[in-house]
Structures are given as structure tokens and as C-alpha cells.
Amino acid sequence: MTFSPKQRQAMLLLKNGKLRRLNIFEGSVRSGKTYISMIMWAFWLAKSPPDSAYLMCGKTLTTLKRNVLEPLKSLLGNCFQYSEYKKEGLLFGRRVYLEGASNSEAESKIRGMTLMGAYCDELTLFGEDFFVMLLSRLSEQGAKLFATTNPDNPSHWVKRNYLDDKSLDLLSMKFTLDDNDFLPAEYVGSLKKEFHGVFYDRYILGKWVAAEGRVYESFSAANIVTRAELKERLEKNRLMTAAVGVDYGGNGSASAFVLVGIDAGFRNLYVLSEYYDKRNRSAENLINNFELFVTQCKSDFSPLQAAYCDSAEQLLIKSFRQAVGKYGVEVKNALKKPINTRINMLNRLIAAKRFFVLNECVHVIDALQNAVWDERDLHKDVRLDNGTSNIDSLDALEYAFERYENRLFGF
Ligand SMILES: Nc1ncnc2c1ncn2[C@@H]1O[C@H](COP(=O)(O)OP(=O)(O)OP(=O)(O)O)[C@@H](O)[C@H]1O
Numbered sequence: 001m002t003f004s005p006k007q008r009q010a011m012l013l014l015k016n017g018k019l020r021r022l023n024i025f026e027g028s029v030r031s032g033k034t035y036i037s038m039i040m041w042a043f044w045l046a047k048s049p050p051d052s053a054y055l056m057c058g059k060t061l062t063t064l065k066r067n068v069l070e071p072l073k074s075l076l077g078n079c080f081q082y083s084e085y086k087k088e089g090l091l092f093g094r095r096v097y098l099e100g101a102s103n104s105e106a107e108s109k110i111r112g113m114t115l116m117g118a119y120c121d122e123l124t125l126f127g128e129d130f131f132v133m134l135l136s137r138l139s140e141q142g143a144k145l146f147a148t149t150n151p152d153n154p155s156h157w158v159k160r161n162y163l164d165d166k167s168l169d170l171l172s173m174k175f176t177l178d179d180n181d182f183l184p185a186e187y188v189g190s191l192k193k194e195f196h197g198v199f200y201d202r203y204i205l206g207k208w209v210a211a212e213g214r215v216y217e218s219f220s221a222a223n224i225v226t227r228a229e230l231k232e233r234l235e236k237n238r239l240m241t242a243a244v245g246v247d248y249g250g251n252g253s254a255s256a257f258v259l260v261g262i263d264a265g266f267r268n269l270y271v272l273s274e275y276y277d278k279r280n281r282s283a284e285n286l287i288n289n290f291e292l293f294v295t296q297c298k299s300d301f302s303p304l305q306a307a308y309c310d311s312a313e314q315l316l317i318k319s320f321r322q323a324v325g326k327y328g329v330e331v332k333n334a335l336k337k338p339i340n341t342r343i344n345m346l347n348r349l350i351a352a353k354r355f356f357v358l359n360e361c362v363h364v365i366d367a368l369q370n371a372v373w374d375e376r377d378l379h380k381d382v383r384l385d386n387g388t389s390n391i392d393s394l395d396a397l398e399y400a401f402e403r404y405e406n407r408l409f410g411f
Pocket residue numbers: 002003004007027028029030031032033034035036148149150175180182183
């Protein structure tokens with residue numbers, strides 16, 4: 001095993017017995033935090049009491065498996081074995097429980113444990129209650145916690161209640177993208193170009209900063225295409241996937257449908273058509289307009305197979321389903337991923353010049369140009385939603401593409 005200089009410094013702390021009760025590996029994406037923290041966890045555990053209990057957790061068991069368990073297995077071979085089904089593993093002969101922190105039963109499950117060690121992947125995604133409970137279970141003499149995290153808002157509980165609390169027995173190790181010399185320079189260069197504004201500061205520089213200014217800072221005329229330009233692009237690389245996102249109007253908000261398309265190889269995301277209506281005349285009118293919109297989209301862009309709707313209105317979803325099922329278009333609930341995940345996805349595609357809006361979709365264009373972070377509350381990342389900007393088109397757009405995150409970003 002070879003390490004980056006930053007990783008070697010961290011290993012020395014372990015070797016010299018300088019670890020604390022809480023050990024937090026924080027910093028930018030791809031900076032080598034998970035890699036070194038899981039190795040240090042494994043080495044520390046190998047020298048810890050064999051009969052004690054240990055826990056590893058991620059936001060979900062699936063992300064823990066992808067980010068930590070599988071890489072650890074490929075590094076350690078037979079020294080680490082686990083069963084996702086049993087939610088247990090054996091690491092250097094020690095029993096390790098596995099949990100997803102967002103699982104509603106996880107908190108009650110760890111309530112009864114007495115732990116010698118715990119490993120947490122992506123700590124800012126955990127609920128504070130779960131973490132407080134976890135710390136109370138780390139009750140054995142010499143017990144330790146290892147956790148990785150990317151920076152978030154400076155008011156996040158991880159920063160305010162732990163990293164900034166000088167009275168705690170806590171060690172924080174900071175990593176930046178440039179600390180990881182195992183990545184190809186070309187990849188690092190393209191990552192740096194993909195992040196802008198607050199996301200650049202957090203995910204590339206590793207800083208805990210609040211979100212301010214325009215949400216889609218880099219969205220510009222270069223992302224807007226005419227019908228002729230769109231045709232030319234799609235002749236070179238065909239549309240393979242198309243989906244409609246739906247947000248319903250409520251008090252003072254509009255109903256919006258947005259059709260997106262993705263070309264072969266999940267390369268580029270296109271906004272191809274839109275519907276926007278502030279009048280909200282009646283449910284019947286909306287259902288009729290949805291059917292019209294879907295049939296038009298289907299005849300213009302054949303791969304359309306599904307519509308993803310705000311799940312708050314199940315009755316409308318049922319009517320939509322009845323209206324368009326006959327055209328082979330499925331109507332499903334939107335995933336509604338966290339707002340920052342959706343914003344970050346779109347910003348990465350914009351910066352990588354992989355996102356294009358047809359110039360006829362004026363409401364989506366206006367919404368992207370005018371969305372701003374809510375500066376009355378810099379303690380949380382909030383996209384301003386006070387009726388002055390069009391959030392409805394953005395929600396509909398995000399519902400349409402959010403579920404393709406893995407394929408768009410290749411993981
Ligand atoms: N010492 C090393 N030797 C070989 N590969 C390494 C080493 N350190 C890191 N890497 C590789 O660099 C990549 C990024 O590392 P890692 O996953 O640890 O980053 P991270 O800081 O946890 O990123 P994120 O915040 O995105 O989770 C991984 O593919 C990892 O395998």
C-alpha cells in the first residue's frame with residue numbers, strides 16, 4: 001500500500017497513539033478520506049479487544065456498501081467478510097455490525113449496544129439524534145469513532161456542535177482534492193471545472209461556507225439551443241431516454257410540466273418542452289392539458305415512457321395515470337431527492353457543458369437565470385421560494401431527471 005503525504009501524516013497519528021475519542025476526516029470530494037480512514041479503522045480495530053462490539057454505518061446500507069465495504073473488501077481480501085443480509089461482518093476476527101443511519105429502526109437498534117468503536121461514512125448526511133445516541137453507546141474504555149464528511153453549511157450540527165467545540169476530545173484531519181496524488185491529472189482538472197460557487201468552495205476547496213447569490217451561476221446563453229441546433233445535435237447522438245416532470249400549482253404557484261431527454265451514453269441532458277400555467281382553473285383542466293402535453297411530447301420525441309410527479313397529490317396522479325396509460329407512458333411518484341443533491345447535479349452538468357435548453361422553453365430559462373439562495377437564512381441552504389422567482393418549473397425539471405443520477409455521473 002502506498003499513501004499520499006497527507007494520508008501518511010494521518011497514519012503517523014495512529015502509529016504514535018495520537019488518535020482521539022472522535023476522529024473526523026473532512027474535506028473535498030475524492031481527496032482520499034474514505035481510503036485512509038477505512039485503513040486506519042481496520043488497523044486500529046485489529047489491535048483492539050477481540051470480544052468487543054464494533055459498528056460501521058453510512059446514510060444507508062447501500063451507500064455504506066458502495067463507498068466503504070466493497071473497497072475495504074478488495075483491499076483486505078479474506079481479512080474482511082460481511083453479509084449485507086445479516087448486517088454483520090468479521091474484520092480481523094472482530095464482529096462488526098452494519099447499519100444505515102437513515103433507517104428508522106437503526107436508532108432503537110443501537111440503543112442497547114455497548115460499543116468499542118464506530119465508523120461513520122458521510123457524517124453530515126446523518127441525523128444528529130442518531131449520532132448523539134451512537135456517541136452514548138461508545139462507552140468502553142478507549143472507545144473511538146472514525147468518521148468522514150464533506151463540508152456543508154457552517155451552521156450544520158457536525159460543524160457547530162462538534163468540529164467547533166474545543167472542549168471535545170476530537171481530532172479533525174482536513175483533506176483537499178490536491179492532496180490525493182493517485183488521481184489522473186485530467187480527472188482532477190475536469191472535476192475542478194464541474195463545480196462552481198458554493199459547491200466549488202465546499203467540494204473542491206473543502207471549506208464550510210454558506211450558499212449566496214445565484215443558484216445556477218454558470219447557466220448562460222451557451223446552454224440555450226435553437227430547434228435547428230438541437231436537431232443537429234440529436235442527429236449526431238440520438239435521444240435514448242425521455243421523461244416528464246410534474247409539479248402541481250397550489251396557492252400562488254403554477255402548474256409546470258417539463259420534458260427532458262437524455263442522449264445515448266447518458267452524455268447530455270436536454271430540456272425539450274414545457275407547460276406552465278399559473279391560473280390553475282380546475283383539476284379537470286389540468287388533467288386534459290397533461291394528456292395533450294404528453295401526446296405532443298410523445299409524437300415529437302418518441303422515447304418518452306414515464307412521467308414523475310410530486311407525490312403530494314395522489315388523486316391527481318391517479319387521474320394522470322388513467323389519462324396517459326393508453327399511450328404507453330407510466331406515471332410515477334417523483335423521488336424528491338434532497339434539494340441540494342438536485343441543484344448540485346444540474347450545476348455539474350451545466351459546468352461540464354452537458355445541459356441544454358431549447359430556446360422555446362422560456363419559463364425554464366427564466367427560472368434558471370433568476371433562482372437565488374435565500375439570504376435571509378444563511379444558516380441553511382434554501383433556494384428562495386417567496387413567489388418572486390419560478391420554483392415550479394425547477395421542481396418539475398428536477399423530478400424529470402433526478403433518478404438518472406447514477407447513470408449521468410457514472411457510478
Ligand atoms: N493511497 C491510495 N492508493 C490508491 N488509491 C487511492 C489512495 N487514496 C485514495 N485513492 C483513490 O482515490 C479515490 C478517491 O479516494 P476516496 O474515495 O478515499 O476519496 P474521499 O475523500 O472519500 O471522496 P468523497 O468525498 O468523494 O467520498 C478512490 O478511487 C481511491 O481508491
